[in-house]
Amino acid sequence: MENPVSKKLDIIIPAYRMHSQSFNNALDGISQEDAVIRIENVTNHIIWMVGNLVNCRYWLANVLGIEDKDPNEEIFKDAKALDTSLKYPSLEELKKEWHKISPLVYQKLLAVTDQQLNEAYEFGMNVSFVPENKLNMVGMCIGREDYLFGQIGLMRRVLGYKGMKYDVDEHIKY
DSSP: OOOOSOGGGTTHHHHHHHHHHHHHHHHTTOOTTGGGOOSTTTSOOHHHHHHHHHHHHHHHHHHTTOOOOOTTHHHHGGGOOOOTTSOOOOHHHHHHHHHHHHHHHHHHHHHOOHHHHTSBOOOSOOOTTSOOBHHHHHHHHHHHHHHHHHHHHHHHHHTTOOOOOOOOOTTOOO
């Protein structure tokens, strides 16, 4: 692993990179047709989950000062509820966006300083034991990604796919 400027991210960066690996593994073999299936019309579909993963990476990019915007932000911003009247992007489009923004965020995570991570960043949760700063936003993003990967893992099994593997692609350096 490359050495981050901030030692505060020593535990975060491996988690971030594992999520980059998990993204491909979680979606391995899932067809576009299956990616829009909802269970008993009460669950989110995989496209919604993947769109939220991509949006989370763009959101983190913006927190860290990267100005790129999620082209599907209006559909996914703030974990907006699934809306069956909307046309969602394809799985392939979302995969491309993930691999476009993720290396940029990774490089920023390596370069960000403690001073930048300590900068106030309001996220409106008003939890007494969670300071609202950029460092905790990074942590919140990792937690959100964990949650979404868990949902995709469950959907894989419900849809008849094998469980997600934890294979590592050494070519993914972010």
